[in-house]
Amino acid sequence: MTTPPSSIVLVLVGAVIGSFGAIFLKWGAHALSRSWTSIVYNWKLAVGVVTYLLSSVLFVKGMSNGELSVLFPMVSVGYICTLLWSHLFFHERVTKAKLAGVGLILVGIVFLGLGNATH
């Protein structure tokens, strides 16, 4: 069984959505204190959790019709998005090493996709 493109798209979209989860968690963590109410009434943390949940739903949907060894590595696009968002929202530096990593991940995903198509 090969992995249909629709499942690959589901997992890629899930990974992009999941990368927003990390951003919201970080935002939420900034407003955190030692009291429980600061966790419960923290809408950013809540959005972060819901975002991860949504991303997991898309991942499970994709996994119900595709290969683990193709779909799981595809989640690595999430790292690229996280890098982009942390630069845009938290002004973290984008170094040459980070760009090299992004390039390698993209090339790897293309190879993986080609390998999946040439069964």
Next chain:
Amino acid sequence: MSSVTTLPEVHVVDADKRRRAVLIVIGCTLIIGAAQYLIKLGANQLAAQQHSVHGGSVSLEAAVMGIFTNPAIFSGYCLYAVFTVLFVFALRHGELSILYPLISLGYVWVVIIGAVAFHEAMNPLKLAGIAIIMAGVTVLGRGSAK
């Protein structure tokens, strides 16, 4: 926030603690492998339940319900919670530049699990792709740890 002279104190981390952190992170990658095995197993069960009606992937509702009611998928995500706690714990004692790249070991386990447990076919392009992604995650991790 004092002068540079305090730097050595910060950098001399107990070698034992550091070794333990590396072992914990390697354990973390095994947990990821186990979690992915369980999630895939559960997703296959959801598909088997629905494929009597129609083919393709399961519906969104089935996927949402599956995360909470399918024991395999639910346990898989519980393992992710365990992974997160352990990884954060390990990060306190080890060097990020070594620990982050180690996480890419998870891909090795997932490929082995895919081939052995789910009989997924491997070919050179696919394996090269996964190896390149591992290299990318390693480079990105090292770059982010500075």
